Amino acid sequence: MEIFHSIVLGIVEGLTEFLPISSTAHIDLAREVLSIEATDFVKSFEIIIQLGAIMAIVAIYFKKLFSWKVIRALIISFIPTGVIGFILYKIIKEYLLGNTLVIAVALFVGGIIILIFEKKYNSLSEPERGIETLNVRELLLLGIAQALAVIPGVSRSGAVIIFGRAIKIPRSLITEFSFLLAVPTMLLASIYDIYKSGFSITNQEWGSIAIGFVTAFIVAYFVVKIFLNYIRKHSFSIFGWYRIILGIIVFILIFWA
Numbered sequence: 001m002e003i004f005h006s007i008v009l010g011i012v013e014g015l016t017e018f019l020p021i022s023s024t025a026h027i028d029l030a031r032e033v034l035s036i037e038a039t040d041f042v043k044s045f046e047i048i049i050q051l052g053a054i055m056a057i058v059a060i061y062f063k064k065l066f067s068w069k070v071i072r073a074l075i076i077s078f079i080p081t082g083v084i085g086f087i088l089y090k091i092i093k094e095y096l097l098g099n100t101l102v103i104a105v106a107l108f109v110g111g112i113i114i115l116i117f118e119k120k121y122n123s124l125s126e127p128e129r130g131i132e133t134l135n136v137r138e139l140l141l142l143g144i145a146q147a148l149a150v151i152p153g154v155s156r157s158g159a160v161i162i163f164g165r166a167i168k169i170p171r172s173l174i175t176e177f178s179f180l181l182a183v184p185t186m187l188l189a190s191i192y193d194i195y196k197s198g199f200s201i202t203n204q205e206w207g208s209i210a211i212g213f214v215t216a217f218i219v220a221y222f223v224v225k226i227f228l229n230y231i232r233k234h235s236f237s238i239f240g241w242y243r244i245i246l247g248i249i250v251f252i253l254i255f256w257a
Contacts (some may be wrong), residue, residue: 001036001041001045001205001208003208003211005034005036005208005212006045006208006209006212006213007215008030008034009027009030009031009034009036009045009049009103009212009214009221010049010211010214010215010216010219011213011215011216012026012027012030012112012218013027013049013050013053013185013212013215013219013220014048014052014053014215014216014217014218014219014220014221014223015051015219015220016224017050017054017055017157017182017216017220017223018053018157018178018179018182018220018223018224018227018237019133019155019158019223019227020110020114020155020157020158020162020236020239020243021051021089021107021155021158021163021239021242021246022106022107022110022120022152022153022154022158022243023153023155024109024152024153025103025106025152025153025246027046028100028103028152031058032090032100032210041201043193044201044209045208045209045212045221046140046195047190047193047194047237048130048190048194048209048212048213049209049213049215050186050190050216051186051187051190051213052212052213052214052215052216052217052220053186053211053217053219053220054182054183054186054187055217056216056217056218056221056224057179057180057182057220057224058183059182059221060179060224060225061180061191061219064180065180065183069131069132070131070132070180071101072174073131073132073134073139073177074089074180074181074183074184075184076136076139076140076143076182077140077142077143077146077177077181078143078145078184078185079140080140080143080144080147081143081144081146081147081185082149082188083222084144084147085147085150085189087149088147088149089090089130089150089192092150092152093238094153096151097152099152100250100254101254102151102152102168103151103152103153103250104251105153105247105249105251106151106152106227106247106253107153107243107244107246107247107250108243108244108248108251109246109247110154110155110158110240110243110254111239111241111242111243111244111245111247112240112244113162113221113240114158114162114236114237114239114240114243115212115237115240115241115244117162117165117166118165118235118236118237118240121165121168122143127170128172128173129169129170129173130169130173131176131180133176133225134173134177137226138164138167140250141163141167142160142163142164142174142181142249143163143181144158144176145159145160145162145163146159146181146185156182156185156186157175157178157179157182158239160177160178160181160182161174161175161178161236162190162236164177164178165236169201170234171231171232172224172231172232175227175228175231176228177242179224182206185238205236
């Protein structure tokens with residue numbers, strides 16, 4: 001893999017991991033545009049640069065991640081995600097991962113759902129709540145919602161955010177919680193993926209991984225900061241429209257090809 005490819009994929013990962021637009025979809029599309037073959041190394045590369053983006057969350061929320069109330073909330077939410085993800089892992093890997101049509105449908109439908117829920121729950125002036133106020137029912141439902149992200153194109157953060165809005169969790173709280181929930185979820189998912197893939201990487205390939213990892217970390221760090229400020233004053237509608245437009249473009253490209 002060329003240095004340019006490592007940087008571009010790192011930028012794409014950092015830009016999209018925590019926005020409700022699906023990082024998996026964008027990484028797959030970027031790989032197609034760059035004509036990068038989905039070799040075992042490339043798959044491992046994509047898994048590891050996700051960890052770079054996750055480390056940005058660790059850096060931003062380092063103290064909060066060691067709060068028992070936050071740890072408790074993350075454990076409860078992760079349980080349904082882990083169980084459902086483990087059960088569906090083989091099916092998703094075999095039949096859905098890398099399927100461009102599935103990605104297009106998920107992007108389009110997800111965009112419509114975002115617009116519907118933003119129209120229904122569009123209040124920007126909401127009472128302040130902390131993570132410690134989330135009850136067990138809410139946490140389990142958010143974990144189930146996150147499990148939908150095993151479908152390529154759904155978006156892990158998007159599923160959590162929209163489901164959170166549906167059960168009337170304030171915009172800023174559900175956004176922050178979706179970031180924090182990514183840490184155990186993506187960390188364990190990445191470790192499991194690496195284990196299943198065999199993880200055979202040469203010294204030269206480690207250089208490409210390091211570039212992608214650092215790039216994803218830096219970009220994700222600033223994206224999270226900007227996104228948190230953005231959603232305090234704006235709705236998620238722009239991401240809904242973006243998903244719909246991108247989904248249509250992917251549909252056109254599929255049938256054009």
